Amino acid sequence: MSGKTYQWHKIAESEAELDFGPNELAVANLDGKSICVGRHKGALFAFAHKCPHAGGLLAEGFIDALGNVVCPLHRYKFNMANGRNVSGEGYYLKHWPVELRESGVYVGVEDKGLFSFFSRNPH
Numbered sequence: 001m002s003g004k005t006y007q008w009h010k011i012a013e014s015e016a017e018l019d020f021g022p023n024e025l026a027v028a029n030l031d032g033k034s035i036c037v038g039r040h041k042g043a044l045f046a047f048a049h050k051c052p053h054a055g056g057l058l059a060e061g062f063i064d065a066l067g068n069v070v071c072p073l074h075r076y077k078f079n080m081a082n083g084r085n086v087s088g089e090g091y092y093l094k095h096w097p098v099e100l101r102e103s104g105v106y107v108g109v110e111d112k113g114l115f116s117f118f119s120r121n122p123h
């Protein structure tokens, strides 16, 4: 158990509403901020809009056969599921869990707010 709690934010009414390009990447809005959504073998992955290396727009890159997103600027590769920089440059891609529900597509943001701090520290 990770003990993590998430707040789920709706990013689209349905998967079809996400504006996937032919590269299976889309830009979505998470609470006023742009994020990137990738689709690989029917699964959805949410991660940062900008590459952690030098800010390349990941939605303009592509997804390789193994399900890594490849940045359009310098071709660093990141595993969409866990954010690992699989091409080995030592960066880390921020990413969030995605849930497809009947009521829409949701992205989970880890709850690190004051409330969760106090609720875990009862004194």
Ligand code: FES
Pocket (backbone or CB within 6 Å): 051, 052, 053, 054, 055, 056, 071, 072, 073, 074, 075, 076
């Ligand atoms: S900006 Fe993405 S690899 Fe350099």
